[in-house]
Amino acid sequence: MLSNKINSINPSLTLELSAKINKMKSDGIEVYNFTVGEPDFKTPRYIIDSAMEYLDEGIVRYTDTSGIAELREEISKKLNTVNGIKCDKDSIVVSTGAKQAIVNSLFAITNPNDEVLIPKPYWLSYPEMCKLTDCKTVTIPYNEQYKVDVNILDKYKTDNTKCLILNNPSNPTGVIYSKEELLEIGNWAVKNKIFIISDEIYERLSYDKKFISIASLSDEINDITITINGFSKSYAMTGFRLGYSCSRRDISKLIKRLQGHITSNANTISQIAGLTALKSESVEVNDMIDEFKARRNYIMEQLDELNIKYIKPEGAFYVFIKMSDFYNDKVQNSLEICDYLLSNYNIAFVPGVVFGDDNFIRMSYAASIEDIKNGLNKLKNFIQDQKMAN
Ligand SMILES: Cc1ncc(COP(=O)(O)O)c(C=O)c1O
The missing domain is CATH 3.40.640.10 (Type I PLP-dependent aspartate aminotransferase-like (Major domain))
Structure with missing residues (x-):
């Protein structure tokens, strides 16, 4: 009999997601990955x-x-x-x-x-x-x-x-x-x-x-x-x-x-x-912070243009995006919509359910501005496809 306590701890739901992203990448598919929880900058x-x-x-x-x-x-x-x-x-x-x-x-x-x-x-x-x-x-x-x-x-x-x-x-x-x-x-x-x-x-x-x-x-x-x-x-x-x-x-x-x-x-x-x-803090640290801010501003502008709701992020490097407006018979929750977006549009987000809110998905902007631009274009395609389908 192993530990009941440790058995009761949830394995990371995002592990499955990472496995799928890695598999797609190894199959030669370009994936825009917005699940990452660490700065994409080098240590100064x-x-x-x-x-x-x-x-x-x-x-x-x-x-x-x-x-x-x-x-x-x-x-x-x-x-x-x-x-x-x-x-x-x-x-x-x-x-x-x-x-x-x-x-x-x-x-x-x-x-x-x-x-x-x-x-x-x-x-x-x-x-x-x-x-x-x-x-x-x-x-x-x-x-x-x-x-x-x-x-x-x-x-x-x-x-x-x-x-x-x-x-x-x-x-x-x-x-x-x-x-x-x-x-x-x-x-x-x-x-x-x-x-x-x-x-x-x-x-x-x-x-x-x-x-x-x-x-x-x-x-x-x-x-x-x-x-x-x-x-x-x-x-x-x-x-x-x-x-x-x-x-x-x-x-x-x-x-x-x-x-x-x-x-x-x-x-x-x-x-x-x-x-x-x-x-001995150097300018590199503030440069990184400025870059995060520029990315955040860009994402907010794009989401506003697409009319997608989100919680206005004042800090950290995440945007919590409301996706429940897009739930339907095929995709009914944050896990399913993340899976759908990854499988069909090659964009990866973390389902809000792991943070206790199934109406949202989390987009990390610890990613290059190029990836952010391409990924948001894919999200735009998803929105357009949704409109066509309705
Ligand atoms: C809110 C929050 N607290 C703590 C940590 C852990 O930080 P550390 O890498 O120092 O253990 C994280 C890492 O993602 C975090 O998001």
Whole structure:
């Protein structure tokens, strides 16, 4: 008898999709792939050079479980100055990606059967992470701005609610919370003694307004918030697997204790690379962000022209496109429409159902502008064919 718990975790629905895309590609078919969840840019050269240099010098030993002191110092400096979060190096635990930092945090603050509020549409790993920690996932609906607010939170809160996972900017919608919205949510959490895990991994990819970290809004909110961030998206460093949590001391101590028995420190070379990324940032990083913004603007223009509805993305590199208007007898849900678009028009998207909303599909613009143009032309063909058929 193998583990019931692990058996209950959903395998990634997107794996099947990837297999189909790869098969089409190997059959010589050109596929425009908009499923990708990582920047299509190279890791900036200054980061790679620094990692190589230290590798050559043999800096390859274990470090402190919570990360190299200098890196934690630099992260806390960034959080204080850029984000306005009061913290010091002992608030920080550096982990193997933001993913591990989130799982660590859930383990550190919850007990079995505690309830975790997860606003829809959500990043698909959150519910599965809750299963790992024996918590109960409570997915909650969105308001007219596709965000969660205190009226909704009040409806779903129970005596067992332990934590809210807030993803800002959001994957898959790209929406970003304003200071006022965050303050209301933060004060609500403080009043109800509920923790906030604030996943800010897409922080740098914020195009229209200044990004605000919820933990910066008051000492009380900072006290109940675990801020999650990392290097994957902002610095195109996905393969380095480097993320971190920032929390009050009693929580960071438990996170460190847990991590000490699982992975120990995050990869040493990656930590050095992360330190360089923060300390010696080059223009390459901002160039990447500008390019994402230009792509986003182009996609919005095209979708507007095609009269296709979508949630206006203010950040991250995704557009959540409403496709339920095109459901019919043949294609009845987001899985089927993604399969139809891939099989008939060679364009690949992620079905919204994996994010908890079957009316939408997610388009990633971590793809070249050429591919985006060609892919949107294919989408236009689909729309025209639909009109002809009706
Ligand atoms: C919302 C969100 N949080 C966390 C992560 C994980 O990031 P990392 O690569 O640092 O583990 C992702 C990756 O796709 C994400 O979309």
